[in-house]
Amino acid sequence: MINRRLFLGSTLGAALAARARPAHASPASASDAPGWPPPVFQDDEAYWRTLRREFLIPADEAFFNTGTLGSEPRIVLQTVVDHMTQVDATIAHWDYKAGHPDYLTGYEPETEIRAKLAALVGADTEEIALTQNATVGMNYVANGLPLRPGDEVILTDQEHPGGRSGWDLRSKRYGIYVKNVHVPVPPQNPQQLIDLYVNATTPQTKVWAIPMLTSGLAIRFPVQEMCRIARERGIFTVIDAAQICGHIHVNLHEMGCDAFYSSPHKWLLAPKGNGFLYVRSQRLNGLWSTLASSNWDNYHDGAFRLMQIGTGNLSLLKGLDAAIEFHNRIGPDRVQARIFSLAERLRAGLKQIPQATIWSPQHPELTSATTVWALQGYNAVELMDGLWERSKVRCRAMGDPYGVRQCCHIYNSPEEVDRTLATARQMVLGRRG
Numbered sequence: 001m002i003n004r005r006l007f008l009g010s011t012l013g014a015a016l017a018a019r020a021r022p023a024h025a026s027p028a029s030a031s032d033a034p035g036w037p038p039p040v041f042q043d044d045e046a047y048w049r050t051l052r053r054e055f056l057i058p059a060d061e062a063f064f065n066t067g068t069l070g071s072e073p074r075i076v077l078q079t080v081v082d083h084m085t086q087v088d089a090t091i092a093h094w095d096y097k098a099g100h101p102d103y104l105t106g107y108e109p110e111t112e113i114r115a116k117l118a119a120l121v122g123a124d125t126e127e128i129a130l131t132q133n134a135t136v137g138m139n140y141v142a143n144g145l146p147l148r149p150g151d152e153v154i155l156t157d158q159e160h161p162g163g164r165s166g167w168d169l170r171s172k173r174y175g176i177y178v179k180n181v182h183v184p185v186p187p188q189n190p191q192q193l194i195d196l197y198v199n200a201t202t203p204q205t206k207v208w209a210i211p212m213l214t215s216g217l218a219i220r221f222p223v224q225e226m227c228r229i230a231r232e233r234g235i236f237t238v239i240d241a242a243q244i245c246g247h248i249h250v251n252l253h254e255m256g257c258d259a260f261y262s263s264p265h266k267w268l269l270a271p272k273g274n275g276f277l278y279v280r281s282q283r284l285n286g287l288w289s290t291l292a293s294s295n296w297d298n299y300h301d302g303a304f305r306l307m308q309i310g311t312g313n314l315s316l317l318k319g320l321d322a323a324i325e326f327h328n329r330i331g332p333d334r335v336q337a338r339i340f341s342l343a344e345r346l347r348a349g350l351k352q353i354p355q356a357t358i359w360s361p362q363h364p365e366l367t368s369a370t371t372v373w374a375l376q377g378y379n380a381v382e383l384m385d386g387l388w389e390r391s392k393v394r395c396r397a398m399g400d401p402y403g404v405r406q407c408c409h410i411y412n413s414p415e416e417v418d419r420t421l422a423t424a425r426q427m428v429l430g431r432r433g
């Protein structure tokens with residue numbers, strides 16, 4: 001059970017009382033505890049309003065920037081704080097003998113949480129390495145693949161630095177060739193995106209690095225088909241999925257990619273500083289680690305070799321466990337259906353405003369819960385600030401001419417979407433006046 005007294009930072013007595021509970025106890029086992037999604041799913045507004053109360057964002061603030069960072073449900077945050085408190089209060093009782101609660105991460109395989117992540121994304125436990133974020137995952141792949149000078153890696157001109165920079169570093173230092181394909185904005189259909197990679201491929205191409213959903217303009221790539229084509233040609237596929245986990249439900253074995261990395265502190269609403277890297281079992285042995293500590297050469301436990309980072313923060317993993325549990329209790333498909341429908345509502349409303357332009361794709365296979373849109377008469381920052389100042393709608397400016405990025409998540413509601421649209425209409429009138 002979660003110890004609320006510790007969370008509230010009360011007495012030393014409370015801290016010591018917590019000793020009775022091992023530091024590794026899973027908060028998720030408290031199935032009837034308050035703070036979890038209602039046990040019976042009901043796809044109605046009452047259900048989602050109940051869930052909204054589990055977030056710390058004030059009721060009058062509409063937060064639409066999950067693509068940068070998610071907001072953790074109360075119980076996820078509380079799990080982290082409780083665990084950290086307990087570790088510090090009871091640390092003298094830790095005798096370091098086998099079988100006693102662990103206070104440390106960075107040296108152990110963390111099999112339980114890897115298994116839970118693996119189940120969420122349709123992978124095997126040994127294919128998952130825990131990382132700090134997507135950027136670390138990208139760097140492990142860019143550094144670790146056995147590439148030679150002149151070998152080509154294809155990626156797009158729409159990459160986030162956390163999907164690109166490791167490749168650029170390797171290019172500058174070791175002479176691989178990074179080829180950036182130009183993505184049309186917005187793309188009209190999936191085939192257009194597939195053709196970009198196919199047409200750029202040469203006999204020297206060894207890697208397709210594909211952003212499953214781009215950060216800037218929310219362009220969704222048809223990754224499953226692209227992985228199939230790449231595999232036929234013996235090309236390694238690595239998917240930048242920073243924007244995916246907790247947003248678009250995936251099954252990695254079905255997708256058929258070789259590597260995939262994500263940042264659960266975005267859409268999975270996990271504590272900040274959580275990430276993971278998946279490497280397909282048949283590809284694992286071919287990937288060198290980038291960082292090394294005691295198990296860097298351990299080929300018996302798959303991707304454990306790729307998480308030799310020294311001491312980390314076990315409490316963040318407890319929070320990740322709780323975030324997965326929270327997500328699973330609603331159901332990944334239900335989360336996706338809900339947030340896609342909010343985004344559809346937004347796009348439908350924007351189409352009714354002649355001064356609004358939607359820059360993110362509108363082909364049904366290329367859309368997501370993220371919409372990028374601009375408003376005539378306002379630059380991106382003015383639009384972002386106008387939405388916030390007029391009606392506490394927080395989007396993120398994406399530069400001109402693209403306007404703002406608006407990510408719909410489970411803490412958003414149809415009313416908040418409608419408020420965005422009403423504010424945009426007012427802003428149009430404001431410019432005219």
Ligand SMILES: Cc1ncc(COP(=O)(O)O)c(C=O)c1O
Pocket residue numbers: 067068133134135136160161162163211213214215240242243263
């Ligand atoms: C597509 C994409 N890749 C990589 C990253 C980097 O993520 P992180 O900073 O969590 O490593 C981001 C962050 O927004 C992103 O959107």
